[in-house]
Amino acid sequence: MEDHWSTSMVTNTYGTSLWRTIRKLWPKLRGNCKIKIGNGVKVSFWEDSWLEQGSLKTLFPDVFILNQQQRDTVAEVWSNQGWNLSFRRPFNDWEIQRVVEFYRTLEHFRGGNTVQDRLEWKDHKQGRFSVKGAYKKFNPFNSQINGWPWKMIWKAKIPYKVSCFTWLLAKQAVLTQENLMKRGIQLSPRCFLCGEKAETVTHLFLHCRITNQLWDLFINKKELKWVMPRRVTQTLKIWSSYANISGHRERWKIIPACIWWSTWKERNLRCHQNKSNTIQKMKMNCLVLFHFWCKQEYMEDLESVVNVLGSL
Structure with a gap:
């Protein structure tokens, strides 16, 4: 203990740097x-x-x-x-x-x-x-980091753990193969979904040909002219601007998080359990998750899922 009010400074990550980052703020708060x-x-x-x-x-x-x-x-x-x-x-x-x-x-x-x-x-x-x-x-002047899409992260009506996950994505901090290798862990850098390129945050969640098929589910529905941005923050910012043409803004805003959460679950299934779903099953899982977040009830009725998509 540094004193009776706080713990000692954290000198290593213990698998995550979250507590170390929080601890650094203590003198300012104190x-x-x-x-x-x-x-x-x-x-x-x-x-x-x-x-x-x-x-x-x-x-x-x-x-x-x-x-x-x-x-x-x-x-x-x-x-x-x-x-x-x-x-x-x-x-x-x-x-x-x-x-x-x-x-x-x-x-x-x-x-x-x-x-x-x-x-x-x-x-x-x-x-x-x-x-x-x-x-x-x-932050007395209420200034925001230029271009930081905080409303798409923290105001979207999604589970809190998914908001935290999206925040890590925006910070390029999700533990993909690339980020694990930066920590000194010897791994194959190949993407678990396509197996063609290095598994970086931008590749896995934005540019992987498997992930792109999940994006197409929603982009084609609205017949958008869409070019995938280079970074997660840019994607959230541009996606938010398209919410104005949607029939339901709140549902539209949760789509990126839904795609990314579905992608991450599939990636971990392949990485940790050596199992995989077909692309059709991945699409269905993504749509069911989207429907569940919109309706807050689980239904495997394809027609009801299609109805939710139709409301976008």
């Missing part, structure tokens, strides 16, 4: 939190800013140097009789005034209670943290 002291068990007496004036180490560095309990918590130096502080030597005459100021500062503390210590978000009246609040705090 600087926008304040301590609500309760029993004092988690609050460092000297290091933490549990008083409104700031941390005691910063306010009284000369007194801190002489103290013998520099790593103790508030609970460890407080009792019902008052503060139990010990120092390395008696104070000199010229130090007495500083010690008086030190103890006067401590008078603001009225004693602990049985409630656990907690961190509170400074920019909320009740001290509650939210991702939305943190985003507004660190």
Whole structure:
């Protein structure tokens, strides 16, 4: 533990870099939190800013140097009789005034209670943290990364795990053969679907001739003049612009995620179980998944699937 509030810095990925990335944000988040002291068990007496004036180490560095309990918590130096502080030597005459100021500062503390210590978000009246609040705090002008299709990822009516998967695709971080090889794993780079080219994110999900047949299911339905973009983010952005010609915008927006999720499941079936479906079965699986997300009910009725497609 780095302190009583957080774990130590992550030095390796442990198979995924997600936690390491989250952990790097902690100093920024911690600087926008304040301590609500309760029993004092988690609050460092000297290091933490549990008083409104700031941390005691910063306010009284000369007194801190002489103290013998520099790593103790508030609970460890407080009792019902008052503060139990010990120092390395008696104070000199010229130090007495500083010690008086030190103890006067401590008078603001009225004693602990049985409630656990907690961190509170400074920019909320009740001290509650939210991702939305943190985003507004660190992005005050509400600027978006140019061309980043966040609405197609997080606003689409699809399962949350699929939204996360689509986000990884947009970040080029899905564990395809190419990305696994970048981590030092010796593998054959061939695509598990077509077996013709290297399995990169852009190839597997955009340009593979097998995946293209899933795209054609929907593109041909609307008779679009479509040229597959080079990147996932470009695909989402352009696909979103075509939603205006669709009869049902929300259904139209989930199509890319449906294709990619179906492709990934088929790829993993071939990779991990050495099994495969025919292209006809892959198309049917994709259509049934699309129908399920639209209707939120499972039906293997081909006519009902066709009706959903007809509403696009």
